[in-house]
Amino acid sequence: MPGLLAGRLVQIGxxxxxxxxxxxxxxxxxxGDPVELALSADPRLTAEDAARxxxxxxxxxxxxxxxxxxxxxxxxxxxxxxxxxxxxxxxVLWPALRSTLVLLGWSLLLSAGLGIGLGVLGAVRRGAxxxxxxxxxxxxxxxxxxxxxxxIILFAVELGWLPAGGMAEGWGLAEGARFLALPVATLAFxxxxxxxxxxxxxMREEMAQPYIRTxxxxxxxxxxxxxxxxFPNAAIPVVTVAALDAGSLVSGALVTETIFAxxxxxxxxxxxIMGNDYNLALLALLLAALVTMLATLAADIVQRIIDxxxxx
Amino acid sequence: MIRLILGLLLLGxxxxxxxxxPWAQGWMGVDPFAPDLxxxxxxxSAAHPLGTDExxxxxxxxxxxxxxxxxxxGLAVAVGATGLGTAIGLLAAWRGGWVDAxxxxxxxxxxxxxxxxxxxxxxxxDTGRFGLPRGEAASxxxxxxxxxxxxxWVGTARLARAAALTQLSLDYVAAARVSxxxxxxxxxxxxxxxxxxxxxxxxxxxxxxAILAESxxxxxxxxxxxxxxxxxxxxxxxxxxxxxxxxxxxxPGLCILLAVxxxxxxxxxxxxx
Numbered sequence: 126m127p128g129l130l131a132g133r134l135v136q137i138g139x140x141x142x143x144x145x146x147x148x149x150x151x152x153x154x155x156x157g158d159p160v161e162l163a164l165s166a167d168p169r170l171t172a173e174d175a176a177r178x179x180x181x182x183x184x185x186x187x188x189x190x191x192x193x194x195x196x197x198x199x200x201x202x203x204x205x206x207x208x209x210x211x212x213x214x215x216x217v218l219w220p221a222l223r224s225t226l227v228l229l230g231w232s233l234l235l236s237a238g239l240g241i242g243l244g245v246l247g248a249v250r251r252g253a254x255x256x257x258x259x260x261x262x263x264x265x266x267x268x269x270x271x272x273x274x275x276x277i278i279l280f281a282v283e284l285g286w287l288p289a290g291g292m293a294e295g296w297g298l299a300e301g302a303r304f305l306a307l308p309v310a311t312l313a314f315x316x317x318x319x320x321x322x323x324x325x326x327x328m329r330e331e332m333a334q335p336y337i338r339t340x341x342x343x344x345x346x347x348x349x350x351x352x353x354x355x356f357p358n359a360a361i362p363v364v365t366v367a368a369l370d371a372g373s374l375v376s377g378a379l380v381t382e383t384i385f386a387x388x389x390x391x392x393x394x395x396x397x398i399m400g401n402d403y404n405l406a407l408l409a410l411l412l413a414a415l416v417t418m419l420a421t422l423a424a425d426i427v428q429r430i431i432d433x434x435x436x437x
Numbered sequence: 438m439i440r441l442i443l444g445l446l447l448l449g450x451x452x453x454x455x456x457x458x459p460w461a462q463g464w465m466g467v468d469p470f471a472p473d474l475x476x477x478x479x480x481x482s483a484a485h486p487l488g489t490d491e492x493x494x495x496x497x498x499x500x501x502x503x504x505x506x507x508x509x510x511g512l513a514v515a516v517g518a519t520g521l522g523t524a525i526g527l528l529a530a531w532r533g534g535w536v537d538a539x540x541x542x543x544x545x546x547x548x549x550x551x552x553x554x555x556x557x558x559x560x561x562x563d564t565g566r567f568g569l570p571r572g573e574a575a576s577x578x579x580x581x582x583x584x585x586x587x588x589x590w591v592g593t594a595r596l597a598r599a600a601a602l603t604q605l606s607l608d609y610v611a612a613a614r615v616s617x618x619x620x621x622x623x624x625x626x627x628x629x630x631x632x633x634x635x636x637x638x639x640x641x642x643x644x645x646x647a648i649l650a651e652s653x654x655x656x657x658x659x660x661x662x663x664x665x666x667x668x669x670x671x672x673x674x675x676x677x678x679x680x681x682x683x684x685x686x687x688x689p690g691l692c693i694l695l696a697v698x699x700x701x702x703x704x705x706x707x708x709x710x
Binding site for chain 1: 548550562645653657672683693695
């Protein structure tokens with residue numbers, strides 16, 4: 126286990142380093158630099174001012190030199206400023222990260238709970254299999270942003286029960302839940318598909334095993350046969366899905382936050398790229414990638430804990 | 438089998454609609470690209486079966502034209518990603534050693550990352566510098582296809598590698614080699630046909646993924662740029678009007694849903710066959 130952990134942490138570091146280089150290059154290819162933006166905002170700036178500003182901010186340096194300077198600063202723990210919000214980057218990153226983690230946490234809980242429940246039900250009840258298959262197909266095919274819009278139309282426009290977007294102002298739990306309900310429902314439903322499909326097929330496989338017949342023959346109640354015997358074995362591939370799905374969950378959060386105008390990592394990445402705020406965009410992207418990879422690592426560790434064969 | 442037929446039926450319907458777009462336009466005698474400000478937010482009528490959008494353009498025709506964009510992006514990405522993925526998977530399985538290790542680590546790295554934020558970064562790159570001006574439908578499509586292929590090959594490559602490793606260890610491959618077949622012939626004529634099944638399934642799923650990804654990027658304003666219609670950018674317009682014209686958000690999403698469900702059904706059908 127320590128060996129695995131060390132290896133994976135090294136791998137995460139390498140991926141992050143490569144990702145930062147590639148993103149830096151890609152951002153160098155995006156239209157418009159901050160000085161051009163300043164020029165368009167203030168007509169009194171002259172060409173000399175532009176050159177002076179470029180030299181002041183190091184924008185006249187080649188792309189590589191700028192990258193190395195940036196990377197060195199980040200490694201020293203200096204994350205710099207956000208041009209878009211005119212505050213230190215960390216001041217926007219942490220609240221956004223917290224908001225996204227809340228969204229991700231509830232969605233993961235809901236989608237895994239419902240998906241696994243549906244899959245198990247489909248495997249043990251005749252007839253429920255069609256339901257599980259159908260819901261999985263629908264969830265897999267539904268574009269998340271469309272579901273979000275439909276939910277807004279139904280619950281915010283027609284019924285007026287829930288807010289169409291934004292964040293709760295205060296700290297009230299009920300108020301926060303009202304703002305969370307639609308985004309969590311959107312993100313969770315799209316991610317039900319993988320859990321339902323995999324727990325359905327894994328449970329079907331386990332329920333056909335001889336040890337299930339043995340458990341039934343020694344007179345165990347069906348509930349214990351399902352949850353005590355079959356489910357722990359079926360859970361192993363489902364945890365693999367959770368590991369593989371971390372990326373799509375974070376991707377989904379970006380779209381969901383954009384639709385519901387929720388300030389979070391996804392919206393931050395989108396807004397900062399659109400607003401040419403390279404430093405913020407890059408750091409937010411790296412943070413999102415780090416969260417995804419740590420989630421995958423956590424799922425892998427859980428998998429090794431519940432499946433002793435892998436730990437060897 | 439039912440799944441396969443149902444899926445093909447859905448895709449066939451949408452495909453026919455896409456092909457028929459120019460004829461439908463001539464037959465209905467309306468131009469879906471010309472704004473008609475007197476007919477904004479039109480209700481469903483004989484002239485406009487699904488009504489009109491915020492500029493008075495016919496929704497049904499725009500959906501059909503959008504189908505051309507969305508389906509061709511889906512197909513092109515699936516062909517590109519499956520081809521590239523199969524080639525990389527075969528190479529990794531056949532060559533082994535450090536080539537295999539490097540290719541699979543790259544694949545692992547790409548799989549571990551959240552795809553959409555990266556797609557957003559790539560989609561925002563100024564492609565005008567490479568002769569692909571933004572805002573022109575053809576170069577937008579090419580840009581999206583290239584980006585999605587760059588991310589889409591990973592799944593197929595891992596699948597192809599695993600399947601090819603199994604095949605390469607079988608006796609018939611040794612027999613082919615002993616009877617003097619070159620390595621290229623072994624891979625293309627012997628191994629490739631035997632791993633075509635799982636790759637076909639992956640390709641069908643790749644079409645679904647590409648249609649979803651394109652519509653998501655277009656929805657975010659980074660994919661196909663208006664005035665060219667795509668299901669994604671029609672939805673992004675519609676979101677701004679959920680209070681005034683909620684029905685407009687329904688149709689494009691339904692089209693995406695049907696197209697993706699069709700591909701998924703086909704993939705399921707192929708897998709169970």
